Amino acid sequence: MTNTAPSVDLTQLNSFGVVATADGLLEFNRMDQVTDVIKLTQQQPYLILGGGSNLLLLGHLPCQVIHVTLSGWRYHDETNEHINITINAGENWHNMVMQTLNDGYSGLENLSLIPGTVGAAPVQNIGAYGVELKEYLQSVEAIDLKQGKLVSLDNRSCNFDYRNSYFKQNIGRFLITSVTLKLNKRFKPRLEYRPLNELAETATSSNSDSQSATSTLTALQVADKVIAVRQQKLPDPDALGNAGSFFKNPIIDKAHFLRLKSQFPAIVAYPVDDQQMKVAAGWLIDQLGFKGVTHNGAAVHTEQALVLVNQNNASGQAILELSKQIQQKVEKVFGIRLEREVRLVSEQCVTEYNFSNDNFANISHSPDSLNL
Numbered sequence: 625m626t627n628t629a630p631s632v633d634l635t636q637l638n639s640f641g642v643v644a645t646a647d648g649l650l651e652f653n654r655m656d657q658v659t660d661v662i663k664l665t666q667q668q669p670y671l672i673l674g675g676g677s678n679l680l681l682l683g684h685l686p687c688q689v690i691h692v693t694l695s696g697w698r699y700h701d702e703t704n705e706h707i708n709i710t711i712n713a714g715e716n717w718h719n720m721v722m723q724t725l726n727d728g729y730s731g732l733e734n735l736s737l738i739p740g741t742v743g744a745a746p747v748q749n750i751g752a753y754g755v756e757l758k759e760y761l762q763s764v765e766a767i768d769l770k771q772g773k774l775v776s777l778d779n780r781s782c783n784f785d786y787r788n789s790y791f792k793q794n795i796g797r798f799l800i801t802s803v804t805l806k807l808n809k810r811f812k813p814r815l816e817y818r819p820l821n822e823l824a825e826t827a828t829s830s831n832s833d834s835q836s837a838t839s840t841l842t843a844l845q846v847a848d849k850v851i852a853v854r855q856q857k858l859p860d861p862d863a864l865g866n867a868g869s870f871f872k873n874p875i876i877d878k879a880h881f882l883r884l885k886s887q888f889p890a891i892v893a894y895p896v897d898d899q900q901m902k903v904a905a906g907w908l909i910d911q912l913g914f915k916g917v918t919h920n921g922a923a924v925h926t927e928q929a930l931v932l933v934n935q936n937n938a939s940g941q942a943i944l945e946l947s948k949q950i951q952q953k954v955e956k957v958f959g960i961r962l963e964r965e966v967r968l969v970s971e972q973c974v975t976e977y978n979f980s981n982d983n984f985a986n987i988s989h990s991p992d993s994l995n996l
């Protein structure tokens with residue numbers, strides 16, 4: 625079950641396609657392996673891996689990789705309005721979105737084509753085009769590796785926030801085994817975000833009654849639009865290694881925003897509440913002329929400033945260095961510290977089990993703790 629080769633190649637298991645290795649790898653594909661998984665995590669450092677599309681791996685990781693490939697799903701608890709689906713963690717997220725839409729259930733259409741597994745989706749509360757996973761998530765089943773038992777967390781316990789969750793705040797503690805989502809039987813389009821609002825406009829212009837216009841729209845049509853836009857906008861990791869948005873969109877207070885607005889009138893931002901604004905990180909990076917900038921094989925994508933790419937056999941270290949250049953310049957010019965959305969996994973950053981106090985130690989992920 626555990627690969628006993630001295631080192632396991634992870635190059636094909638991360639969407640940046642950077643060369644990385646680990647001490648060993650366990651394919652976790654059956655629930656009767658739970659005891660083995662718990663034992664392993666009590667004895668050795670480990671990394672929980674799904675599709676590897678939100679990770680930046682740095683060289684050799686002295687740990688066991690637990691590759692979650694649990695498959696299968698089932699519908700249950702159907703009412704007139706809703707149906708629940710429980711999906712095992714190793715299923716591909718996008719395939720499951722299409723499965724539910726083809727089965728006639730809506731809700732996930734705006735989240736089409738996000739790479740990765742279902743089990744990783746709650747970790748950063750995946751979101752796109754005005755919709756976040758938390759709006760449809762009922763519960764998460766996981767192994768609590770700290771307590772060594774299976775647990776169920778309801779939506780509230782997951783503590784979801786923008787690209788954040790209880791799982792991210794306690795990284796390495798929970799291994800998610802399945803996710804239960806509540807889907808709609810009646811389609812309610814979510815078209816507030818550009819360019820999806822074009823769908824409402826197109827439908828309205830060809831039908832004078834706007835109510836019935838959007839009602840002719842199907843969830844599959846929205847998914848098709850999302851897929852087309854994403855394919856046009858974002859580089860395909862199979863063709864050009866990347867992990868999507870490298871940084872989160874920073875949230876700043878209104879006074880700070882107004883100061884920036886007077887200096888940079890074109891700044892792109894959206895209100896979070898009365899006090900705070902969410903600034904488009906891509907706009908900040910683009911303003912500083914980073915599009916197309918390269919560093920030892922790493923590059924800022926020429927179309928999407930928020931996406932760093934492995935252009936020419938870059939190492940994880942090169943991508944990290946480029947990201948630090950961006951962070952430093954953005955902080956200097958705009959007074960904003962960009963936070964990584966992508967999880968950095970280095971020798972020091974794998975989760976280690978600390979035998980002495982029966983507790984988990986998450987070694988610092990702060991960039992300052994890394995020697996560049």
Ligand SMILES: Cc1cc2nc3c(=O)[nH]c(=O)nc-3n(C[C@H](O)[C@H](O)[C@H](O)COP(=O)(O)OP(=O)(O)OC[C@H]3O[C@@H](n4cnc5c(N)ncnc54)[C@H](O)[C@@H]3O)c2cc1C
Pocket residue numbers: 639671672673674675676677678679692713738739740741742743744745747748749750751752791795798799800801858859860861866867868869967
């Ligand atoms: C081209 C591209 C576009 C993207 N667009 C978006 C987008 O629009 N919105 C968005 O939110 N994200 C986006 N992402 C980021 C990424 O797809 C998501 O974060 C996705 O959920 C990661 O899934 P994964 O299986 O690849 O996770 P991995 O990269 O393998 O892991 C990510 C984190 O989750 C943990 N993890 C993985 N599986 C489990 C599990 N079963 N239990 C517990 N922890 C686990 C890992 O330890 C790690 O900390 C994009 C990425 C790419 C490459």
